[in-house]
Amino acid sequence: MENRLLHTPEGVRDIYGDEMLKKRFLMEKLESLVSSFGFREIETPTFEYFDVFNREIGTTPSKEVYKFFDSENNTLALRPDLTPGVARAAVKYFMEEGLPIRLYYLGHSFSNRSGLQGKLKEVTELGVEYMGEASVYADAEIVDLAVELLKMAGLKEFQICIGTAEYYKGLCAAAGLKRDAERMLSHHIRNKNLFGTAELIKEMGLDSRIGDALSSLPMLFGEVDILDKALGLIEGIDRPVAAIERLKKLYEILKIYGIEDYVTFDLGLLSRHQYYSGMVLRAYTFGTGEAIIRGGRYDHLLESFGKAGPAVGFTVVIDQLMNILTRQSIPIDMQLNRVLLCFEEEYFAKALTEASKLRSSGAQVEMMKIDRGMDPYAIRKHAIEVNAEKLLRLTGDGLETQLLTQ
C-alpha cells in the first residue's frame, strides 16, 4: 500500500475526536465574544489574485505564498493571512457611507514555509477588523477585546504589549533616513540588537539627539513610565511626540476599561510589515515562543485597494491557542449532553421513539444496534470514546440507564 494515501503532507494535519470537539467549542466561545462587541462575520475566498497579497500589502514573503494559475493564466494565491482579503471586501461593499464597521473572520490561512521547524502550514485564524474609525477609542476597544478574548479562552497569565509604528517612523523622518536605511535599522531594533543598533547609528552619523533616541529603542520597553522616558528623549520633535501622547491617552482609556494591569509598552515593537501606521499590538503568554495575538492600526492598507480609511484589528491563531491551553494545563470545559442508545433488533421502533424524544430535548443521540450477548464492557468503552455522558440500553428487560463519568 502506498504510504502517500495514508499520510498528510508535512505541515498539515487531521483534527478529529476530542481535539476537534474542543477546538469547535473554543471557536464558538470566542465567536460569541466578538459578536457581543458588535463584530459581524465576513467570509472571503480561500484564494484570490496574487496581487491582493503583494509585498506592500501582505504580511508574508512572496516565496512563502502558495501560488497557482487559473485557466487564463492569472496568478492566484492561497491566502497567507485574511486581513488583505477582508480589507478588499470592505472597500468594495462597505466604505460608501464612511461610518465605522466592525468585521470578524474565522478561516484557514496557508503559508509555504520551509519544513522541519515545528510549524504548521495551514492554521485556523480568528480576527477582528474595526474600520472607518480613527480615534484612540477604537484602539482601546481592540486592546480590550484582545484581553477579553484571552480571558475567555481560560488564560490567566498573559501580557498585552503595545507599541507604535509612528514613534520610529517619526524619528526616521526627522533624521531624514532613506527607506533602505530605515529598514536596516528597524531590523536591528526589532531583534533588540543593542550593539548592532548603536553601531549602525554611529555609521550613519545621525544628529546626536535623534541618534540617542533611536539607539535606546531596543530597550525602551516596560511599564507605562517608559512613555515619559521616551518623551524626554524627543522633546520638540512633533511626530514622535504626538505618537507618545496618543499612547498615553490610550492608557488612560484602558484604565477606564480596568485592564491596565495586563498592559505593557514596547516602543521597539516594530513590525516587519510596512502597513502598520499607529498602534502595534502583541499578546504574550507562557508555553509558546511566539506572540499569540498580533495586530495594530493600519490606516494605509485600505488605500491600496482604492479607498482611504482608518482601520485597526488583530488576529489570533486558534491552533496555537489550543497548544498553549494544553501546555498550561487549562481545560476546555464542554457540556455535550451526549447519549449512546443501544437497542436489540426487535426493539428498534421503541428505540427510535426514545431517540427522537431525547433529540428534541436537545441531546446528541447516537444509536447503536447490539446483539444479545455482546460484551457490555466493549459497549461502555465505545460510549466513553464518543464522549457520551449517558448509556441507554433498550432490551427485553426494558430501558436501562447508565451514567458515565469520565
Place this chain on the structure above:
Amino acid sequence: MGKNQEDMEYLTFALTKGRLAEKTLEALSKAGLDCREVLDGSSRKLIFTQEENKYRFFLAKGPDVPTYVEQGAADIGVSGRDIIMEENRSIYEVLDLGIGKCRMCVAGFPEAGELLKHHEMIRVATKYPRIARDYFHDKKHQTVDIIKLNGSIELAPIVGLSDVIVDIVETGSTLRENGLVVLEEICFLSARMVVNPVSMRMKAARIRKVIRLLQGVLGK
C-alpha cells in the same frame, strides 16, 4: 503536567557545546551566575539546575541553540553569530559577548580573486548557504552556484569542487597551509546572547538583570 509552572519559575539557558560553552560559563560565573557544575565532565546529566537563583542550563549542538530559543524551550541562548545568521530565527540578539571572535570570509586560490570582480557565475562551497547566498545576491549581485558541505570546506577548491569557499576564518593558518587566501571579508563574528521574544516580556526583570550583570563583566 506542571511544565508550565517550571517554565515560569526557571530561567533556562541553552549553551553551545564545546569551547564556546566553557568561555560563556566563565563569563557567566564572573557575572555571579554560578554554574560550574555544567562543565563537570563526569556527570551524565543533560540539564543542570541552580536552585538558589532558579537557573537551568543545558548544552546543545550549535545550530540547535537558536531553535531551542525560538521555540521557547530555552529563554536565553548563547551561540555564534554565524549560526544566528544562518538559522535566521525570530529571536532577539541582545548582547555581543566578545568571545570567539573571527571573520566570515570568501576564500580561495589567489587567482580566484579575478572571478569576484565580475558578475559571472561561480561555484561556492560552504557550510553556510544562506549567508553565502545573501552576500553574493544582495551585496555583490553575482550569480552563484552554492554547494553545501558539512566540513573541511578548504578541500573544495583544491579538488576542483568549487571556485571559492565561504567559511569562518580565525587565524588563517589552515588556509595558508593549503595555498588559499582570504579574498573578501563578509562580516565579523563573535558569540552572541539571544533571547526568546516571549521570555523577554514575561520574565523581563530577570533577563534584564542577566544582561546588566554580563554587561558589567564585559566592561561595556
